[in-house]
Every structure is written in structure tokens, then in C-alpha cells.
Amino acid sequence: MSQLPIQALFEPLQQALSTHRQIILEAPTGAGKSTALPLAMLSWPSINGKILMLEPRRVAARSVAHFIAQSLGEKVGDSVGYRVRGDTKVSRHTRLEIVTEGILTRMIQQDPELNGIDVIIFDEIHERHLPTDLGLALTLEVQDSLRDDLTLIAMSATLAGLPLQQLMPEATLLVSEGRSFDVEQVYRPVTRQQPWLEHMANVIAESVKTDSPHVPQQYQMGSILAFLPGKGEINKLQRLLSQKVDTQVFLLCPLYGDLTPAEQDNAIAGAPKGKRKIVLATNVAESSLTIDGITIVVDSGYKREASFNPRTGVSRLSLKRISQASAIQRAGRAGRLAPGCCVRLWAQEEQSRLSKAEAPEISVSELTTMALECAYWGESNIENLPLLTAPPAIHQQKAWQLLTQLELVDANHKISPHGKAAYELGCHPRLAHMLLQSTVLAKTQKQPELVSLACLLAAVLEARGLPKKGVDISQYLSLATQGLMAAQVNKWQASLSVSSDIKQLARDAASRDISTLLALAYPDRIAQARGKQGFRLSNGTGVTIDIEDNMSTHEWLVVADFQESQGRNAGRVYLAAAINPEHLKHDLGLLISEHKVCEWDEAKGRFFAEKQQKIGELIVSRSLESNVDSDLIVQALINHIQSKGLSILNLDERFYQLQCRVKLAQLYAPEYDWPSLESADLLATLSEWLAPYLVDVNSIAKLQKLDILSQVKNLLTWSQQQTLNELLPTHWKMATGTSAPIHYQIDEASDKGCEDIDQASDEVLASHSVRGRALLRVRLQEALGLSQSPLLLHGKLVVTMELLSPAQRPIALTADLASFWQGPYVEVKKEMRGRYPRHLWPDDPANTTATKFTKKKTPGLK
Structure with missing residues (x-):
């Protein structure tokens, strides 16, 4: 190992240790950073305490520990040891411990001062495993608040795309050559x-x-x-x-x-x-x-x-x-x-x-365990930790929601006594909750063996690489009575102060007890059959079970393990337990909630109300209600409109024109703070703007008689309505006295990039005229005397003129009336003069007085 490139960094690293508490070391593959470096550090006089080195994978942790121990001529567990999940080899003489990611975070949580530890090395930090990011964040907080003498070394094969120096700006950087052959x-x-x-x-x-x-x-x-x-x-x-x-x-x-x-x-x-x-x-x-x-x-x-x-x-x-x-x-x-x-x-x-x-x-993973780690640490927001990458907000939200549902944290994300006890069991929060609640269930039902059964189930659910024995989780319980799984079961039993013959228990476990316990861990995964293979979970998700599996024949299940796979519409169930429908209300009563609902019966053409017993989104039972509350009818109407769309209301072209006008006003005059009248937004807010007018409506016929246009207009203030009429009028007063209608259109494809339009200048706004169009339909003779097309929105929107023949048929379409008079009009005049000789077709239309009569009735013309 004396030939490894990392040797060249030993002297500068020892110097850095005397002046810095944070060191970033970049050493490519083959440099010897995982083996030669920690081995050498054991003999450096500046390091008196223990050295912890984190390895992302168990196989690497064990391998590195064995290699270094062999280099010292020692057994693993003497000067060099390791700690991985389910396997530990250390002694009181151990000075270098190779640990996996989850082990490190638990060591910090249990002893935040990390007594006796001088150096923590994060190896292969570029792999960006979730526990590594969390362990680094906790170590930085310990170093900042409790142990300013603690040294942190972050080692990576490459720093490309790794924001270590932004996270640790005061760290010194050392770079090693790699050693690899072509x-x-x-x-x-x-x-x-x-x-x-x-x-x-x-x-x-x-x-x-x-x-x-x-x-x-x-x-x-x-x-x-x-x-x-x-x-x-x-x-x-x-x-x-x-x-x-x-x-x-x-x-x-x-x-x-x-x-x-x-x-x-x-x-x-x-x-x-x-x-x-x-x-x-x-x-x-x-x-x-x-x-x-x-x-x-x-x-x-x-x-x-x-x-x-x-x-x-x-x-x-x-x-x-x-x-x-x-x-x-x-x-x-x-x-x-x-x-x-x-x-x-x-x-x-x-x-x-x-x-x-x-x-x-951290960008793609479930964050439930990480959130519980944060709560145990005393932090209510994951993003407050010094992390290399912030996690997605929706992933955080889901994690805190589940922890709150399991009562492991309160509404403010502060850990509860139940949550502290769950964390200390060292398993996934769902399983820890099941283990703790099994003790309560055991007392109330006077079945002490339920606690040990919960331990067996947790061991099965934490195991990796189970043989295929079907979906029924009871078929795997015997596996938890052997080897490392049995050792974990015994550990949990000791923590919960229980003892049972787990082999006997695995043989005799009742399906009813198994499903009840699993429901504690997975209240959102109660499943109801739908079709031959399909089930619907209480959280609304669809899952399937192979039709050859006996579990596919049950009406109700609790699903403990399912996976979604690429190319499949529904998740595939791997482990579950059957629920007897007769025991559903009794055993899972705490999960059942009662709801009164009212819905529209399409077939009978009337509303009906019923009382529903539900687990999440699943209906356990229902019964008709004879008295339909008016509030329920209002909600039923809203639900009906939301499912069918606004088209079932009494809407006409005036409504759609109002939508277009407000949309154009939002684009070109955002300073007036217009409300959104988009159909999706109106549907989403029905309970706010329409519900007050539905109190006396008890039929679809009455619903369709409502003046919806007026209600939608009321979403605009009186001042906004007046401004809208001024900026984007529904009609244009012609010189002849005719109020010509204006038809507005929106180019939906051009809406992209509108979000910053309120920051744009007038010149920029003018360039957005393609976003919408105002179409004015009027007979050509009534447009005479106009030198140019009308302008709206204080000149930002040019009106497109659809000029009509005396018979009200389109003969020209232009947004530049001045150019039309000078060019295309000549050909229009030739054609129309012969077809409509009684009407005026002047040679100088821009300077001719408009008329809506024939030449004979037009004053001044013979």
C-alpha cells in the first residue's frame, strides 16, 4: 500500500488537521483513500480518539474492515472493527470503526456529543445515498453547536456536480491522483x-x-x-x-x-x-x-x-x-x-x-424515516438541516402526514413520546408504530402473544430477498424464527418486555390477528376487491394480485407490501393478509369514519342521501337517509357540476365572451388584479361563488334556471366591471349609431410565458397582440370614414374588422383598415358595385361619410 497515490497526501493532510476541522478530499478510484488512508491515520499522533469511517454499503464496510485488519496482522474487532445492520464486530480496543449510513445517524442521535470520537470520514460521498446526506447534515450540526474539536473528512471519487464546497465553505480541499491502469x-x-x-x-x-x-x-x-x-x-x-x-x-x-x-x-x-x-x-x-x-x-x-x-x-x-x-x-x-x-x-x-x-x-426517495429522524433531533422541517440537496416539498408533506396519522409527531411536527419510543426500536416508523400498539392491543384483548406476533411480522417486512411463497404473509412467519431474523425478533421482544415461543406462534398465528396488527402499520392500505385480480386501497390506489394466488379471492385485505413497476397501471401486491368481512367493523373500528353524503341519481333524476361507513376512500357499508339536509344537497349539486363541467349550467355565448375578455385583460392590463374566470378555477371554487345561490335549488331544472352570468360577473368588483367595459367593450358604437358586436378570441397556444407579463413594458405588451383577437362584424358602408381599425386596451389591441356585404355576408377581413382602403378595397368595389348597385361604393372610402342606407335614402346622394 506504500505505492498508492494517497500516500502523497499524508503530510498535507496532517498539516490540514492542525488548522481545519473540515476537509474535502477528492481521490479517484484506486488512490487508496478507503484503505491506506484510515490505516495510516491510526498511527498519527494528532488523532487520539476513535475514527469513524462511513461506507455506503454493508459489503464494502465489512470488506474494508477485513482488509485493514489483515494489513495490521490483527483480527477484525481488535484495532479495526465494523458495525452494519445485524452484524457488529468491535471491542473496547477498537479505534477505527467502519460503519454503514444508518448506523452513523443512530450513533449521533444517541450521543450527540460523540464522546471519544475525534474524526468522522464520509467515504464515497458522491454516491449521494439518503442516509449519507442525513448523516453529514447531523455531523455538521454537532460540529457547529457541540463539538468544535470534531474533524470531518468528506471523501469523493469526484467533486463534479457535488456542492460540498458550498455546504462547507471553510473546508480545505485536497486532491489526490488516482491509480488505475488503462x-x-x-x-x-x-x-x-x-x-x-x-x-x-x-x-x-x-x-x-x-x-x-x-x-x-x-x-x-x-x-x-x-x-x-x-x-x-x-x-x-x-x-x-x-x-x-x-x-x-x-x-x-x-x-x-x-x-x-x-x-x-x-x-x-x-x-x-x-x-x-x-x-x-x-x-x-x-x-x-x-x-x-x-x-x-x-x-x-x-x-x-x-x-x-x-x-x-x-x-x-x-x-x-x-x-x-x-x-x-x-x-x-x-x-x-x-x-x-x-x-x-x-x-x-x-x-x-x-x-x-x-x-x-433525497430527490427521489420516501422521506418518512428521515422526517422521524429530524423530529427526534428536534427539527420540524427537513430543509432546515444543512443538506447538499433540498428534498421535494411533496415528499416532505407526505412523510409528515403519515407520521402525524400514526401519532408519532404532532401537528407542528414535534415528536411525541410515542414517536420517541418508535424511533428507539430502530425500524421503519410504520413497523415501530405496529410494535408499540401491539402492546396496547395485547392488554385490551388479553392476548400477550400479539406482541411477539407483531415482532415476527416486522421481521418479515424488514427482510430482503424472501423466497417466493405467495402473497399470504403468514407463509413467511416461520422464516422469522431462524438466523438473523430471529435475532432481530428476540431483540424487539426484549425491548417490549415480552417473551414467547416464536416457532409455535408462527405455526398457530390466526389470520384475524395478523390482519389487525398489519392494519396498525398500514391504515392507508386496507384493500377492497374490484374485479377478478384488482383491489382498491383505502388511499385510492389500485393494486393487483395474480389470479392463481389464493389471496386474490378475498373481498378485503390489508396490504403490507406492494410495488409499482414501469409499464404497469396498478401496483403488484407481494405481501398481504385477509380480513374477514364479519370482523371488519369490530377489529378495525378505529379506522372507520362516518359520513353523510348526498348525490344525484342520473337514472331516477333525483337526489338521494345516505350514511356511509368508510375506511379512507373505501365504503364499508351504507344506509339511505330519509331526510336530505339542504347543505348536503348544495354539496351534491357542486359535486355534480364538478363532475359534469360548467356546460350543464345555463351558459350562453355572453359567458364565454366574458371569460375571453377577462383573460385578455389579465394579459394586457394586469395592474387591475383581475380574478381568474377560467373554467377549471370556477369549478374548483364553486363552493365559494355559487353555493350561496344553491340553497333553494333541489333539482337540475332549477339549477339550469340560475342566472350564472350574473353570479360570475359578481366575481369582479364594480370598478373592475366598469374598467373591463371601457378596455374591452362588448360592442363598438359606429358613426351610423349602430352598436356593432365585438367577438373576442383567445389563442391558447400563445399563453405560454404569460406569467411575467406584469413586469413587461408597453412595447413588449404590444408585441403580444397575437395572444388574442377582437373581431368587429359590420357592413362595409358603416365603416366608411374610418381611417384605421379601432384600438382597444389603450391602443395595445387592434380590432380585426370583418366587413360585410349589404346581405350581411363576409367580403373582407382586415386588422389594417387604412391599407385595406388603399388596396384590396378596389377589387371588392368592382365586384360588389355590380352585385349591389343601390348601395354606396365610393372611390375614397376613408373620406366618405358612413351610412346604413341605400344611395337613394342616403342624404346628399342622388
């Missing part, structure tokens, strides 16, 4: 006719041949690392490759987060003598891991990304292209120890079209 790039795009996994299997099988036309022979002595989006693709590719390569020579080794530590170690270790490995990995192998002997990387170019959908409250899994930064990281795995080759399964020209970097998790 990696030859080969592009093998998938043909349209072939599934990409089959293509990948063929490419790998071809790449390991000594006579491969694409991978040079000098790379054929090492092992192969293949990057895939997930466990499912890894398993499929493993099956395909087992038929295409000699498994006596090539060991097929999967590598993903759900594997046991022993299986992960097997994938990372070098190949036995005389054999080569084909490691099939997710992006856990992108950074912080050196897999021995890799000389060829085959990159699918895909990742599986989970994006939180605030409408449904779950994350949607999508197969997406990786970024350019990720592609570079993956390719670099082939050049860690010697020159290598990277085969990319996309076209070379597509490389530049990939996004520059991955989106940070």
Missing part, C-alpha cells in the same frame, strides 16, 4: 431482435474465449465482473451462463446486498488456482470494493431505480440507464490491479447521451 473500451450494443439478457450472456461467453474477436487475449487470464440492475437479472443470467460456459473452469458468483456475508466474501475473493470467476453484481461493486483478479468488465448499462410516488405512497421500480459517472466507475473496476477491458452493451454514440451523474436519493 481500460480498453469495447461497445457491443444489443440488437433490436434480441432480449438484452440473452445478448449479455452471449457476450460474456464469447469474452472468455481465447479467440474472442472483441476482447484481446492479454485480458483472458483474469476474472470477469458483470454489472446488472438487480437480483432477478443476476439469477436469470446465472442460469443462462451455466449452459454457455464450462462451469468446471468458470465459477459463477452472484454479488448483491441480500446475500449472506459468507456468500459476499466468496464473490469478492480471488479465484482458486486454475479457475476463473464470473462475478455477477449489482452496483454494490461500483466503488470501495476491489474484487481480486478482475480484468474484464461487462456492463449492461442498466440500474434499477426506486422513485417515490407521493400519490400512492410507494416507490416505483424502474429499469433505467446508468449515468456517465457510473459507467466510468464500472469500467474502472477492470483496471484496478492491471490493464483491463470493459465491454459496454450500448452503442458508442449513446455514451455521450447518458446523464452526467445519478440523481441524489
Whole structure:
């Protein structure tokens, strides 16, 4: 390790430690920042206390700890140890702890002063995992308020697109060279006719041949690392490759987060003598891991990304292209120890079209756990933390709503005693709420075993990589009585002061008890059947269950796990429990609310009222009400109008013209603060402007007799109505005394960019005349004497003249009357004079007095 490039930074880093408490270190792949640096820091006299180093992934944390301990000639748990979820190896002698993200935030929450810790290192911070961003924010707050002697080192393979220096402006920056060998790039795009996994299997099988036309022979002595989006693709590719390569020579080794530590170690270790490995990995192998002997990387170019959908409250899994930064990281795995080759399964020209970097998790993830972390920390707004990226407002809103519903925080986002107890259980807030509430349920129902059953359910729901046993969650309870899951169950039992024979409990658990407990955690996921496969959740979301699964036959369920996937209209249920309809009101009574509603019956042509028992948006039962309250009728009318649209009201062209006039006034005279009369806005505010006039309306016939135009006009003040008539009149008084109607039109496509129009100058406003049109229809003889087209909106809108024949038929359309008189009028006059000889067709129309009579009746003409 003495040859690693990071060595060159040891002296400047030690100097920086004496003058700075925040250090940003940029060190590309292969520099040795994850191994040689923390190893060296153990011997630096300026560091007396512990060093914590955060690694984003468990497999990397364990691997780095083992490597450094081995370099010291020690066992893991002596000077160097690690803490990951469900596995800890530290002792009182441990000075360097490699921890995963969630572990760090809990350490800070439990001991904000971080006693005994001198340095915290954030490794691979460019990966932008949600717990890393939170851990960095909490560490900065600790450093600012409690521990000004605490040193923070943020390490990244690249600072491109990473606003670390904006977040830590006083930090010193150190840059290391990387150490990597040349990696030859080969592009093998998938043909349209072939599934990409089959293509990948063929490419790998071809790449390991000594006579491969694409991978040079000098790379054929090492092992192969293949990057895939997930466990499912890894398993499929493993099956395909087992038929295409000699498994006596090539060991097929999967590598993903759900594997046991022993299986992960097997994938990372070098190949036995005389054999080569084909490691099939997710992006856990992108950074912080050196897999021995890799000389060829085959990159699918895909990742599986989970994006939180605030409408449904779950994350949607999508197969997406990786970024350019990720592609570079993956390719670099082939050049860690010697020159290598990277085969990319996309076209070379597509490389530049990939996004520059991955989106940070805080921008796409569910924030419920993060919000509870904030509340426990004493912060009621996530954005108040010193974060690299602010989270989406809607994601925050949904997180706080759920925590409030579960009574983990109050209306002001202040954590409750119940919330504190839930946080300390160390699981997702939903599950923690279920565990705590199970103790209350156990006492009221005198069933102490309910608490242990809740522990089993929580362990199943937290587990990763469960075997497929169908949707019924009871089929998985036995798994929670073994291994790491059982250890977690025992830990929760101890925290809740209960003890049961969990194996017996897993065999005998009643469906009624399971569904009741799950409903505590997922009150928004009570599901009612609709159709053969479909269910509707109480939050309004649609989900499906395979028709072959027994759970699809039930009328009511509580859904514990479902996922939305790309290309599917409804989420797919993975874990659920059946609810007996007879027990629905009794067991889930706390979730049921009573509503009185009134609706319009289209078939019978009358209103009806009923009392509904509901869980969220689902109707459990309903009964007719004989007396219909007038307020309910008003609401029913509003609902009916909103569903059918404004067209069911007594509207005529005057209403639509009023909408156009106000829209034009908003565009060209915004200083008068016009209200919106857009149909969507009127529908959304019916209860404000129309409801007072619906009190005595009890039928659709009466509704259609209302003077809606007057009610809409009343949304404008008297002064606004007068101004509107002045700026955009409904008629134009001609010299003949005729009030010619003006018809207004809006060019909808031109509305884009209107939001800043109130800041524009008069010249700019004049350029927006294409946004609308005022059309004045009048006989040509009544327009005589006009030298130019009329102007509206203080000259900002030119009226378009539709000139009519004596028979009221259009003969010309112009917005420039002066030009019309001098040009096109000559041809119009020739044609019309012969057709209408009794009417006036003067040679000088601009200087002729207007008339609405024939020549014989026009004074001064013979």
C-alpha cells in the first residue's frame, strides 16, 4: 500500500488537521483513500480518539474492515472493527470503526456529543445515498453547536456536480491522483431482435474465449465482473451462463446486498488456482470494493431505480440507464490491479447521451424515516438541516402526514413520546408504530402473544430477498424464527418486555390477528376487491394480485407490501393478509369514519342521501337517509357540476365572451388584479361563488334556471366591471349609431410565458397582440370614414374588422383598415358595385361619410 497515490497526501493532510476541522478530499478510484488512508491515520499522533469511517454499503464496510485488519496482522474487532445492520464486530480496543449510513445517524442521535470520537470520514460521498446526506447534515450540526474539536473528512471519487464546497465553505480541499491502469473500451450494443439478457450472456461467453474477436487475449487470464440492475437479472443470467460456459473452469458468483456475508466474501475473493470467476453484481461493486483478479468488465448499462410516488405512497421500480459517472466507475473496476477491458452493451454514440451523474436519493426517495429522524433531533422541517440537496416539498408533506396519522409527531411536527419510543426500536416508523400498539392491543384483548406476533411480522417486512411463497404473509412467519431474523425478533421482544415461543406462534398465528396488527402499520392500505385480480386501497390506489394466488379471492385485505413497476397501471401486491368481512367493523373500528353524503341519481333524476361507513376512500357499508339536509344537497349539486363541467349550467355565448375578455385583460392590463374566470378555477371554487345561490335549488331544472352570468360577473368588483367595459367593450358604437358586436378570441397556444407579463413594458405588451383577437362584424358602408381599425386596451389591441356585404355576408377581413382602403378595397368595389348597385361604393372610402342606407335614402346622394 506504500505505492498508492494517497500516500502523497499524508503530510498535507496532517498539516490540514492542525488548522481545519473540515476537509474535502477528492481521490479517484484506486488512490487508496478507503484503505491506506484510515490505516495510516491510526498511527498519527494528532488523532487520539476513535475514527469513524462511513461506507455506503454493508459489503464494502465489512470488506474494508477485513482488509485493514489483515494489513495490521490483527483480527477484525481488535484495532479495526465494523458495525452494519445485524452484524457488529468491535471491542473496547477498537479505534477505527467502519460503519454503514444508518448506523452513523443512530450513533449521533444517541450521543450527540460523540464522546471519544475525534474524526468522522464520509467515504464515497458522491454516491449521494439518503442516509449519507442525513448523516453529514447531523455531523455538521454537532460540529457547529457541540463539538468544535470534531474533524470531518468528506471523501469523493469526484467533486463534479457535488456542492460540498458550498455546504462547507471553510473546508480545505485536497486532491489526490488516482491509480488505475488503462481500460480498453469495447461497445457491443444489443440488437433490436434480441432480449438484452440473452445478448449479455452471449457476450460474456464469447469474452472468455481465447479467440474472442472483441476482447484481446492479454485480458483472458483474469476474472470477469458483470454489472446488472438487480437480483432477478443476476439469477436469470446465472442460469443462462451455466449452459454457455464450462462451469468446471468458470465459477459463477452472484454479488448483491441480500446475500449472506459468507456468500459476499466468496464473490469478492480471488479465484482458486486454475479457475476463473464470473462475478455477477449489482452496483454494490461500483466503488470501495476491489474484487481480486478482475480484468474484464461487462456492463449492461442498466440500474434499477426506486422513485417515490407521493400519490400512492410507494416507490416505483424502474429499469433505467446508468449515468456517465457510473459507467466510468464500472469500467474502472477492470483496471484496478492491471490493464483491463470493459465491454459496454450500448452503442458508442449513446455514451455521450447518458446523464452526467445519478440523481441524489433525497430527490427521489420516501422521506418518512428521515422526517422521524429530524423530529427526534428536534427539527420540524427537513430543509432546515444543512443538506447538499433540498428534498421535494411533496415528499416532505407526505412523510409528515403519515407520521402525524400514526401519532408519532404532532401537528407542528414535534415528536411525541410515542414517536420517541418508535424511533428507539430502530425500524421503519410504520413497523415501530405496529410494535408499540401491539402492546396496547395485547392488554385490551388479553392476548400477550400479539406482541411477539407483531415482532415476527416486522421481521418479515424488514427482510430482503424472501423466497417466493405467495402473497399470504403468514407463509413467511416461520422464516422469522431462524438466523438473523430471529435475532432481530428476540431483540424487539426484549425491548417490549415480552417473551414467547416464536416457532409455535408462527405455526398457530390466526389470520384475524395478523390482519389487525398489519392494519396498525398500514391504515392507508386496507384493500377492497374490484374485479377478478384488482383491489382498491383505502388511499385510492389500485393494486393487483395474480389470479392463481389464493389471496386474490378475498373481498378485503390489508396490504403490507406492494410495488409499482414501469409499464404497469396498478401496483403488484407481494405481501398481504385477509380480513374477514364479519370482523371488519369490530377489529378495525378505529379506522372507520362516518359520513353523510348526498348525490344525484342520473337514472331516477333525483337526489338521494345516505350514511356511509368508510375506511379512507373505501365504503364499508351504507344506509339511505330519509331526510336530505339542504347543505348536503348544495354539496351534491357542486359535486355534480364538478363532475359534469360548467356546460350543464345555463351558459350562453355572453359567458364565454366574458371569460375571453377577462383573460385578455389579465394579459394586457394586469395592474387591475383581475380574478381568474377560467373554467377549471370556477369549478374548483364553486363552493365559494355559487353555493350561496344553491340553497333553494333541489333539482337540475332549477339549477339550469340560475342566472350564472350574473353570479360570475359578481366575481369582479364594480370598478373592475366598469374598467373591463371601457378596455374591452362588448360592442363598438359606429358613426351610423349602430352598436356593432365585438367577438373576442383567445389563442391558447400563445399563453405560454404569460406569467411575467406584469413586469413587461408597453412595447413588449404590444408585441403580444397575437395572444388574442377582437373581431368587429359590420357592413362595409358603416365603416366608411374610418381611417384605421379601432384600438382597444389603450391602443395595445387592434380590432380585426370583418366587413360585410349589404346581405350581411363576409367580403373582407382586415386588422389594417387604412391599407385595406388603399388596396384590396378596389377589387371588392368592382365586384360588389355590380352585385349591389343601390348601395354606396365610393372611390375614397376613408373620406366618405358612413351610412346604413341605400344611395337613394342616403342624404346628399342622388
